[in-house]
Amino acid sequence: MGTQRVKAVVLKDGQVVGRSQAFAGFDPTKATEQAVAEALTQANLKLSDVQHFAATGSAMDMAPYEHSTVSMMSADAKAGVSLIPTARTIIDVGAEEARAVRCDERGVMADFVVNERCAAGAGAFIEAMARALEVKLEDMGPLSLKAERASPINASCVIFGESDVVSLIHRQESKPEICRAVFDAMADRVSSMIHRLGVNPDVVLVGGVAKDVGFVASLNRKLGLTVKIPEYPDYVGALGAALIAAGRVKGGA
């Protein structure tokens, strides 16, 4: 249950049989019910077939149904290692928060760092800059890859970053170059956060922002390695919660 979207995953005998998402809006509870219903329909299952619900994400307190909760870090670690067994560092960049988790081969979390309460290190940064640039969010990444160089902008604050982008527009910098500057700035923030944790390969990137090719390219450059990205990176938190829920069912809950 993220700040922007709610993602639901249905797990049957350890296999994903349904996944769906909905905009959280002002009613994350209702959005969750929608996403779950849709995912269950895909799986040809009914609500009553579900043995255990586990909720994770920043809005998990508003989860419907009788449920347990899973911390976002535990969910990332569990699902990250399940999808990519060599994963030891999992970076999750969402709409309003970024975090990195260090874990062992069983997907158990050892340590984590988090950036919250500041938009500069999260997807909100890219969104704000896309607005300032009058470029569609999904076009930012592909555009940035066409840049030949980057102009530095203020990475520490969205509000200051916006002013910097406006100055670059006035200086008639090309849009690809400004897009690249945005991703570089954001990757800078995220990589300095990860360095506090220690870069422990393999590094896996998940969360909605992992789908942005521009951010991935900048982060790879900044970290000097190639991060691995699983299929459906935005569902990783939900998958982790589902995997942990499965364990709770087996545990005889």
Next chain:
Amino acid sequence: MADLTKEEFWRWREYHRVMPKKWSKADIITAGVDVGSVGSKAAIMVNGEAYAWGITRTGSNSPESAKKALDYALQDTGLTVGDLKYIVGTGYGRVNVPMANKAITEIACHAKGANYIWGPRVRTVLDVGGQDIKAIKIDETGRVVSFLMNDKCAAGTGRGMEVFADLLQIPIEDIGDISLKVEKEPDPVSCTCVAFAKTEAMGLLRKGWSKEKVLAAYTRAMAVRMANLINRVGYEPELVVTGGQSKNIGIVSRIEVILGVKTLPMPRWREDGLDPMVAGALGAALLGKALYEKAQKA
């Protein structure tokens, strides 16, 4: 409603002022030009006394903004740039003040300017500018002893306040007064990020909070940040606030409550209208006078 959205709530008053005093060619006339990230200020001093100043919005071009501010300060004085014996550039854009004889950091200039406006009693200066917040400790001559700066986050800065003014559709010059129109001070918001405030403040309004209450909760949180900065640099009486936010009574009065102190009132502000937003430019002009005199002796 359509017209409301067009109104520029962030827009603050640009103005210039000339003091009723005379000057002659024999006087030492100096200028300070403080090109900030949001406002450009220029001050003219005659023998080290404030004579005229101008405040304008900084445009996308720093040299032009510097020239605009200085021309504005010179307006109606009968002076021209050629009459200025020494010009000091300061502020965020100080290296882009083409007419300046020298560039000096805004920290030194605000320290000197605060000493000039309020006198030798001042020991702590909180300078809240467009893009940063500085807590500066100074000695009785207006020299910097130490300082701390937060330039990483817009919360509490002038730029952040402009965003709030637009968001809540309240003219920026009323923000301080309106934030104080609450019966009971609400708890400060836990997240001060201005970017998130765009959605969070809307959520609070939807929950039935008044604009005043939302503004009070944010202003309180920002005042807490500033008070923390002052405590970290080591508060020593007397405290003054300079920069654009010195005009935000909501911020200043809350800092006083949090620290349990009173900021110095503005004596000259009452007498002849000195503006703490020009403290940096005044300090620059004063430092310029000293540099000019030193050069003459040499």
